[in-house]
Amino acid sequence: MSSYNHAIGRAEQINIGRVINSGRYGTVYHATGLRHGVTKEYAVKILPMKRHDMLSDQNMYMMRNEVINMWRCRGHRNVVYLYDVYKDQDNYYLVEEYCGGDTLQSKLGHVHTEKMALQIVMDIANALNHIHDKNIVFLDVKPQNIIYSSNDSTFKVTDFGSSRRCTNGHVHHSDVTCTPLFASPEVFLQYGEISSMHDAWSLGIILFWLLTGRHPFMEFDSGINNNKVIDAITNARPPLHEVPCGVRPVVSGLLEKDPARRLPIKDVLYLLS
């Protein structure tokens, strides 16, 4: 917290350029600036203080939560680095490391080799392990929040907007606002606690998708709100025969319905390293 306050307003000339992308809450711009006398590229995420669909106290809480959690997790090579945070009367400005590559979304249309899929999943698992060690659940592991960095040839996790600090390893159901395609059975069933195992489930969906080119529980023509899809996520076995034998234990461990029996991220790292 103290380091986060310290960062707000640290003066440096940043020139904001083109829009890279707009997400749910913010717009991300490409930017350049001088750092220690050298011109550097940045991504600047601008979060507006006022949003028509939210009370300002609630919005302020969410923005501070995003900034503080991202700040807590900075320094890991698979987490997008947050350099500075600025604030004026209209916006928060998150000055982040610029990752030149595409998001993981661009990889989901194809079937990848086992080696390639595991390499990507290891990058994400390393980031999540670090985030969980900081006592934070990410809660929004999805392709749009995973970006390829051409600087150091790794995938990196970004967007702590949905993340939450845990109390006794858990967060409340009411704190979870994740994307349904990557939501765990415990989110749909509204029972039990939400923990880091929720992120493990989302990673399992990504791993299956990379290996097979499709979501394990959804046909492309069915909507996610379709009861059949929710029923499949909460009850059906994933079609494991579609994934290579060697990775089946990891896929089935991550896509275990019961969070108490699901494969923890630490074990994924152990099994795949």
Ligand SMILES: Nc1ncnc2c1ncn2[C@@H]1O[C@H](COP(=O)(O)OP(=O)(O)O)[C@@H](O)[C@H]1O
């Ligand atoms: N550090 C970055 N470098 C390059 N592109 C980025 C960076 N951060 C975000 N983006 C792009 O902007 C999009 C939205 O960013 P994100 O932080 O996920 O915002 P939101 O909270 O609105 O979803 C990402 O999906 C990605 O395409």
Ligand SMILES: [Mg+2]
């Ligand atoms: Mg996002």
